[in-house]
Amino acid sequence: SKATLFDKNTRVNVTFEDVAGLDEAKEEVMEVVDFLKNPKKYTTLGGKIPKGVLLVGPPGTGKTLLAKAVAGEAEVPFFTISGSDFVEMFVGVGASRVRDLFKQAREKAPCIIFIDEIDAIGRTRGRNSIQGGNDERENTLNQLLVEMDGFSSEKGVILMAATNRPDVLDSALLRPGRFDRQIGIDRPDLHGREQIFRVHLQHIKKHSDISSEALAEMTPGFAGAEIANVCNEAALIAARRNKKAVDMEDFNYALDKVIGGLEKKNKLISPGE
Ligand code: ATP
Numbered sequence: 001s002k003a004t005l006f007d008k009n010t011r012v013n014v015t016f017e018d019v020a021g022l023d024e025a026k027e028e029v030m031e032v033v034d035f036l037k038n039p040k041k042y043t044t045l046g047g048k049i050p051k052g053v054l055l056v057g058p059p060g061t062g063k064t065l066l067a068k069a070v071a072g073e074a075e076v077p078f079f080t081i082s083g084s085d086f087v088e089m090f091v092g093v094g095a096s097r098v099r100d101l102f103k104q105a106r107e108k109a110p111c112i113i114f115i116d117e118i119d120a121i122g123r124t125r126g127r128n129s130i131q132g133g134n135d136e137r138e139n140t141l142n143q144l145l146v147e148m149d150g151f152s153s154e155k156g157v158i159l160m161a162a163t164n165r166p167d168v169l170d171s172a173l174l175r176p177g178r179f180d181r182q183i184g185i186d187r188p189d190l191h192g193r194e195q196i197f198r199v200h201l202q203h204i205k206k207h208s209d210i211s212s213e214a215l216a217e218m219t220p221g222f223a224g225a226e227i228a229n230v231c232n233e234a235a236l237i238a239a240r241r242n243k244k245a246v247d248m249e250d251f252n253y254a255l256d257k258v259i260g261g262l263e264k265k266n267k268l269i270s271p272g273e
Contacts, residue, residue: 010077010108014068020199020224021192022062025183029053029070032158036074036110043154050181051148052159054118054174056166057185060225063162066185067114070160077111079104083120086140094121094140102147102157110156118161124170141170148178187223190216196224200231207247214248218255226262230254 016026035042035049042049055063064080071078081101086094105113115121125138151157161179163169173179188196194216201212219227233254238246 010079010111012068012072012078014065014072016069016073018199019062019065019069020195021188022066022185025055025066025185026069028181028183029066032160033070033073035153036070036076036112036156036158039110039154039156049153049158051151051153051177052161052179053181053183054166054179055160055162055183055185056164057162058164058187058223060223061185061187062224063185064114064116065224067112067160067162070158071112071114074110074112076156077105077108078114079108079111080114080116083115083117083122086121087137092136094136095143098140098143098147102151105157106151106155111158113157113159115159115161117163118173119163119165119168122161122163122169122173124168125172141173145172145178187221190220193219193222193227196227197231200228204231204235205245207243207245209248210246210251211248215251218251226258230258233257 019026032050032053039049055066057063067080068078079101081097086097101113105111121137121140121144123137123141125141148159159179166182174182194212197212197215201210215230219230222230230251231254234246234250237253238250241250243250
């Protein structure tokens with residue numbers, strides 16, 4: 001079959017240490033980790049654990065990474081699926097895929113289900129219904145709502161989702177008992193970028209002239225994904241030049257390359273400018 005629903009290997013080895021910055025967001029999801037580790041502690045006191053946590057923020061800021069880290073810290077399976085998969089791969093079978101996903105997750109509880117790009121299935125219903133295919137998406141969304149209502153977080157299944165378009169989400173998704181907890185994930189500031197560089201520089205053989213502080217200053221506006229990309233490019237450039245260690249010169253070339261790529265992408269998105 002062409003599309004697997006989710007990775008067969010649902011164990012992750014990402015921890016909070018791999019997630020740089022995002023201190024407030026980490027603080028907020030810590031509760032979910034603690035719950036997954038000892039659900040009884042919470043349920044015996046009558047507290048209600050959130051069913052769904054929505055991570056809201058621009059692309060590449062570590063939303064997927066953070067969700068994975070929650071599973072990694074709690075040592076529970078991580079089931080993941082991207083909203084765009086439903087649109088692109090699961091044509092005609094979206095609703096049954098959702099049912100399968102929740103069925104598998106219930107069997108493996110405690111666990112995390114992560115839906116990336118939830119806006120691809122979670123857009124407000126009932127608009128543009130002249131276009132074919134919209135009903136399909138609505139069926140998928142309806143099934144998701146049914147599944148969310150049909151389980152209680154006490155069973156140990158926590159739903160996490162990510163979007164950079166919370167404004168287009170169907171309000172039914174945001175009601176109490178669904179994604180009622182929202183966590184904002186912003187692009188990193190100077191200090192955040194420095195911390196992200198630190199994490200990604202760990203895996204690199206560096207020359208002594210490398211400074212994560214200087215690199216953070218050279219990368220205003222960068223998200224974590226771009227920083228990871230720069231570090232990787234720099235290592236490749238150094239290798240191509242047969243260097244023993246990656247130095248600032250390599251980083252300068254890598255920056256030019258990544259910034260050039262970003263500019264091209266932006267031009268494609270806004271050709272009028
Ligand atoms: P998208 O919305 O595009 O899916 P995302 O917010 O889910 O993006 P991730 O997929 O988590 O972003 O990030 C991509 C990669 O960028 C990560 O695997 C990691 O290597 C790096 N990265 C992003 N943010 C951070 C961070 N805060 N700390 C360390 N690495 C990060």
